[in-house]
Amino acid sequence: xYGKGLRALSISTVxxxxxxxxxxxxxxxxxxxxxxxxxxxxxxxPLAIVALCGFVAGAIMAIAHLRTRDPRWDMRSYVAxxxxxxxxxxxxxxxxxxxxxxxxxxxxxxxxxxxxxxIVFLLYATYQPLRFAIEDPERQARYASVFAITAxxxxxxNFIAVRLSTAYLHPRVLGSTSNLPGPMALTFxxxxxxxxxxxxxxxxxxxxxxxxxxxxxxxxRRLSGETVDxxxxxxxxxxxxxxxxxxxxxxxxPTATMTARAVGRPGA
Amino acid sequence: MSTPTESPHSAAPxxxxxxxxxxxVSGRADAVAGKPPGMAATVxxxxxxxxxxxxxxxxxxxGMSLFALTTFVVFHFxxxxxxxxxxxxxxxxxxxxxxxxxxGVNRLFVADADQGGFDGFLLAPVDRGAMLVAKALALLxxxxxxxxxAVPAFxxxxxxxxxxxxxxxxxxxxxxxxxxxxxxxxxxxALAVRTRARDLLGPLLALPLLVPIVIxxxxxxxxxxATHATAPAARWLLTLGLYDLVFGLIAxxxxxxxxxx
Numbered sequence: 001x002y003g004k005g006l007r008a009l010s011i012s013t014v015x016x017x018x019x020x021x022x023x024x025x026x027x028x029x030x031x032x033x034x035x036x037x038x039x040x041x042x043x044x045x046p047l048a049i050v051a052l053c054g055f056v057a058g059a060i061m062a063i064a065h066l067r068t069r070d071p072r073w074d075m076r077s078y079v080a081x082x083x084x085x086x087x088x089x090x091x092x093x094x095x096x097x098x099x100x101x102x103x104x105x106x107x108x109x110x111x112x113x114x115x116x117x118x119i120v121f122l123l124y125a126t127y128q129p130l131r132f133a134i135e136d137p138e139r140q141a142r143y144a145s146v147f148a149i150t151a152x153x154x155x156x157x158n159f160i161a162v163r164l165s166t167a168y169l170h171p172r173v174l175g176s177t178s179n180l181p182g183p184m185a186l187t188f189x190x191x192x193x194x195x196x197x198x199x200x201x202x203x204x205x206x207x208x209x210x211x212x213x214x215x216x217x218x219x220x221r222r223l224s225g226e227t228v229d230x231x232x233x234x235x236x237x238x239x240x241x242x243x244x245x246x247x248x249x250x251x252x253x254p255t256a257t258m259t260a261r262a263v264g265r266p267g268a
Numbered sequence: 269m270s271t272p273t274e275s276p277h278s279a280a281p282x283x284x285x286x287x288x289x290x291x292x293v294s295g296r297a298d299a300v301a302g303k304p305p306g307m308a309a310t311v312x313x314x315x316x317x318x319x320x321x322x323x324x325x326x327x328x329x330x331g332m333s334l335f336a337l338t339t340f341v342v343f344h345f346x347x348x349x350x351x352x353x354x355x356x357x358x359x360x361x362x363x364x365x366x367x368x369x370x371x372g373v374n375r376l377f378v379a380d381a382d383q384g385g386f387d388g389f390l391l392a393p394v395d396r397g398a399m400l401v402a403k404a405l406a407l408l409x410x411x412x413x414x415x416x417x418a419v420p421a422f423x424x425x426x427x428x429x430x431x432x433x434x435x436x437x438x439x440x441x442x443x444x445x446x447x448x449x450x451x452x453x454x455x456x457x458a459l460a461v462r463t464r465a466r467d468l469l470g471p472l473l474a475l476p477l478l479v480p481i482v483i484x485x486x487x488x489x490x491x492x493x494a495t496h497a498t499a500p501a502a503r504w505l506l507t508l509g510l511y512d513l514v515f516g517l518i519a520x521x522x523x524x525x526x527x528x529x
Contacts, residue, residue, distance in 0.1 A: 066525055123476035126469065133463035139529060143459060146522045147473070150455065153518050154477055161480035161507055165487060 003208045006201075013197040020187070020194040028187040037101040042187055044094035046195035047087050048117060052155060054084030054199060055124060059152020062145035074141040075240050077148050079206045081127055082239075083199060088121045116162040123151050132238040141240055214242045304393040307401075314389075314402030319409065321379070328375050329410050332368040336418035339364045340425045351428035358489035361422055362482050365415065365442075366449070366475075372410045373453035374470045376403055377461040390527060400454055400523040408450040415442055427493065434492035437500055441492075444508040445485040448515060452477050455519035458526045477515075484508040 024042045031038035058080035065073035095117070099108045109115060130147055134140040180188060305313070322328060343360050344350070352360060380386050389399055419438070423431035431438075453474060460470040488504035491497065 119476050119479050123473070126472045126476075129465065129472065130459070130463065130469055133465045133469060135464070136529075139462075142525055142528065143463075146455075146459060146525050149522060150477070150515075150518055153514065157511060157514060158476075158480055161483050161511065164503060164507060165483045 003212075006204055006208060009197070009201050009204060013194070013201045016190065016197050017194040020191040023187040023190055028184050029181070034102055037098070040094055040098045040101075042191040043195075044091060044098055045188070046192040047094060048091040048113070049192060050195045050199045051084045051087035051091055052117075052120070053196075054080050054087065055120065055155055056152050058084065059149050062148035062152070065141065065145045066149075071141060071240065071242060074145060075207065075210065075242055076203075077145060078131075078240050079203050079210075081124060081148060083203050083206065085121070085124055085127070087195075087199060088117070088124070091117060092121060112163045112165070113159075116159045119158055119162065120151075120155055123154060127151070128238040131240075132236070135236065137240065144240075210239070211242055307395050307398055310392075310394040310398035311401045311405070314399060315405050318402060318406035322406070322410070325379075327379075328372045329413050331375075332371050332410065332414045333417040335371055336364050336368040336414060337421050339367065340418075340422055344426060349426075352426050352493075353428040354494045355486075355490045357422075357427055357429075357493040358486045360426065361419070361489065361493075362445075362486045364422075365411075365418060365445075366478060366482060368414055368418065369407075369411055369449050369453060370471050370474055372407060372414075373457045373474055374460075374467060376407060376454065376457040378466075381461045386527065396524045396527050397520055399527065400458070400519060403457070404450040404454040404519070407453055408446055411446045411449060415446070429493055429495055429497065434497050437492050438489065441485060441488045441500060441505065441508070444505060444512060445481050448481045448508060448512040449478060451512060451516040451519045452481075455515075455523065458523060480511050481508065484511065 020042070024039055028039070028042070030036060058077045061073050061077035061080060064070075065077055092114075095114050096106050099111065099114070100106045107114075127144065127147060131140050131144050134143055340360070343364070347356075377386075380389070389396075419431070419442075456470060456474045456477065460466045460473060463469055484504045484507040488500035488508070491500055
């Protein structure tokens with residue numbers, strides 16, 4: 001179910017990324033002021049946009065999780081935020097390189113977008129420690145969703161506040177896409193599409209891997225004739241674990257814990 | 269203070285549930301009649317419990333105030349300055365208040381989590397949002413007391429320009445900031461309190477969420493502390509108010525999900 005269409009998605013991602021890179025290096029004109037350095041714009045800004053959209057998407061999936069209590073939504077929310085964090089690291093590194101190249105400093109406090117992004121990133125960096133510090137999987141999922149929604153709402157609020165605090169201090173250079181000439185705008189649009197596809201593909205791969213691992217574990221358990229539910233022996237982890245039985249969230253909990261107890265008692 | 273005795277806490281929930289004769293908690297009569305108490309009555313009862321427990325245990329407010337005073341002394345030596353004004357003064361005041369507030373946030377739900385307060389509350393047929401409102405109001409009260417100590421101390425120890433002229437505007441800015449800190453602090457405290465690393469997670473979660481309040485608060489305060497004081501710009505007050513509103517609503521909408529087991 002998770003693996004369906006993954007090959008087509010991967011191929012189209014590679015194709016669009018290849019087109020985007022060739023457009024960046026062979027089609028888009030050199031920037032009048034910044035020259036070759038400006039090319040990093042086609043990687044940095046799409047990374048930032050996709051990461052932020054991923055954070056907000058994680059919040060929307062967390063809302064779906066709290067409404068339906070379906071663990072699969074928690075898994076999707078986790079994967080979206082996890083991948084956005086990785087893209088966020090990429091954004092901060094490319095942004096830093098660009099700042100060093102154009103202004104001579106690795107970090108520029110007067111650039112509100114970069115500063116807001118750092119604050120958002122620092123907040124989301126606590127997502128995994130928060131999950132890791134809660135052992136009960138159901139509560140871990142619930143608390144993580146509450147966090148994801150709060151942080152998702154924080155993203156736009158924080159950008160407004162930081163933008164206000166630095167307005168009129170510094171001319172806007174980074175991230176202003178409104179007055180791009182045609183070829184640059186086209187290249188930017190294709191790059192954005194490529195990075196968005198990359199994000200989607202990586203998320204799908206992670207979901208598929210987690211789902212397959214759960215299926216494999218279930219099969220192995222059945223093969224060895226064990227009846228102990230894997231949930232009781234779950235290693236401590238920040239990542240949610242899907243169980244094949246979890247596709248019927250209402251049916252799983254009581255029976256699973258009962259068998260676990262019934263089996264666990266005589267041994268102890 | 270750091271080693272509280274068992275008795276004040278264990279007395280506290282009982283105090284809220286079964287008040288001494290002669291001063292019944294409002295709403296109790298309704299409950300006896302079979303009707304669950306309303307939101308206002310529940311909030312009043314919970315807030316009364318908080319405000320009774322704090323003077324008896326002295327767990328948060330004295331620590332927060334003392335921390336603020338010590339931090340001013342630390343700033344004096346760290347900056348090697350006898351007096352500060354403008355941006356620097358606003359920054360020192362807000363950072364100090366923020367860190368002192370975090371101390372209170374960290375302790376806000378500890379007694380409820382460790383000594384069964386949550387269980388007792390969940391057994392009662394009342395709106396769970398009431399606990400958020402009551403805890404946020406309690407935290408707001410702690411912050412006001414903290415500022416009643418810390419702001420005069422700041423004026424005495426570090427502030428260059430005189431305080432009385434700035435006081436009415438400063439009061440407004442601090443009030444707006446406090447509401448936001450109370451709303452976010454309560455949500456974060458509830459989120460962190462039943463995790464294994466709560467002392468660590470509380471500040472880690474709270475600080476980024478409070479950055480916009482520091483921005484708004486410090487920018488609004490710095491003209492008040494300038495040598496020629498001017499009024500704070502309206503847009504900072506607006507930012508603070510908007511932020512308070514949005515996160516107040518978010519905290520209220522999400523708090524229920526933190527109290528399910």
